[in-house]
Amino acid sequence: MKQIAFLAVLAAVALALPLVIGENPYIIGILISMLMMAALSSAWNILGGYAGQYSFGHAAYFGAGAYTTLILLTLYNLNPLFCIAVGIVVASIIALVTGSIVFRLRGHYFGLASIAVAEVVRLSVLNFNFTGGAQGILLSDVALWDLDLNSKTPFYYGMLLVLVVTLSITAYLRRSKTGYYLQAIREDQDAAASLGINIYFYKNKALLLSAALTSVLGSLYGLYIRFIDTSAVLDLRLSIEIILTAIIGGVGTLWGPVIGALLLVPLAEILRSNLIGDVLIKAGLVSETSGVGLFLKGSLANAHVLLYGIITVLCILYLPKGILGLFRRKK
Amino acid sequence: MIQHLLHISHVSKHFGGNVAVSDVSFSVEEEQIFGLIGPNGAGKTTLFNCITGFFPATSGDVIFDTKKINALRPDEICKLGMARTWQRVKPLGSLTVLENVMVGAFSVTTVAKEAEANAKEQLQVVGLNDYATKSAGSLPIGLKKKLELARVLATRPKMLLLDEICGGLNHTETDTILDIIRGIRKKGATIIFIEHDMKAVTSICDRIVVLNSGEKLAEGTPGEITTNPDVIAAYLGGGHHA
Structure with missing residues (x-):
């Protein structure tokens, strides 16, 4: 109950935020990225964190949503909401095919197979014609009700809505039969089976839920950016970023993925946008032409992925339960 | 009429060429406390795994509550x-x-x-x-x-x-x-009870089956089992060695 109240308060703050900061597209853009990564990581967390099945291929479901939506829109100009729904169906089919085969195996096979499936999807999309191949898909115009879809604000609320839905589902699951069953499977499969848990069914259920939510986010992303290609929505890098966000925040906790996203997305942005270098140079602390200045403006901007890596290693070494683990002492 | 809740009929379990359980049969009545004993490696836990579906039996039937549950x-x-x-x-x-x-x-x-x-x-x-x-x-x-x-x-x-x-x-x-x-x-x-500790078993069980090297060595009441020469031999190591 407390969690739900907390969720409601945060949602209210997030709802009001665009009104407070006004229409600054740069800031709204970063906020959208944060909400999206928080939601992606939370959706992944249902399967990876609660059921303990690490998917390294969630980009496949994200891409399934994005591609389905943009292909249907560019070809038939259908209602975007209908396109999102079809995206869910496509992602669910991929999830069911993967799960029904791979969940018969134990151990780390699911993790490996999830990479394989995601790569198959990526290479297929890259080589088919109707997907635009390497050129990707450009969406010129889209309309829904009388929303101004050229502005970023509708997508801010769209991402926020999916995040709230994902967190609500997670909060509900944790106190339900399914949630307990997923955690039991994570802790010990044999014990779970001996207590009447159909492991195969519940793993597939978690995968399906996780994939469906992820595909909605992919669809929203496609509608928001209006240009997609395989490197933007189907890349292994995206799958890994989703996992890292959850690990750094706290795997298998309600708020871990959100905390991970709140931290990592701005961090990546600061590094990517040269903010540190600019501030130091403007303050006159570092000369722009000095070695340090060149390093800050040049190399460091490309280092955000490396920094992600370093933070992850530090987290695994010192915070195995993520940042949230710091505040949670086991009884 | 006596109700058999569980009926194990000629159950064998092979792992490749290894015979872990060989042609074991017994029945457990309702509300019985039934002991399954035997030295280390006798196949007790393997038999449990066959009964509870973790390793399906290679041959034989497991019938629980009149229902065949092997598969x-x-x-x-x-x-x-x-x-x-x-x-x-x-x-x-x-x-x-x-x-x-x-x-x-x-x-x-x-x-x-x-x-x-x-x-x-x-x-x-x-x-x-x-x-x-x-x-x-x-x-x-x-x-x-x-x-x-x-x-x-x-x-x-x-x-x-x-x-x-x-x-x-x-x-x-x-x-x-x-x-x-x-x-x-x-x-x-109804309870089936695997145990090493003879004292615990004999004090609580109504009936006992003794396994040795995957085979059923003896079955009977605790009194019969503790005086059975084959069982004593198996436990003291005087019997057939593998």
């Missing part, structure tokens, strides 16, 4: 009312003691409140109520064994298969567990 999955067998514990305890480490038992309770309800009430009742039965909010992984071995017991009780089984539930426990702890088991039987459950 069923462990979770399906649990749903039919047969639950097992593990010799090597398997607590769901990051969950609390109460939550562990609730997982068992969810096999008979989908409502969290009912599962919790059931779980609390079972914690009371095994005397773990003071530990409800502790994490299961942090319990000492004696309490983990009790947790195993509470968890399977929450599935409301007709039959319990207890795999060395007293293993690694001291005399007081063993006596407590045996008392709990007697209490469970009184409520109408």
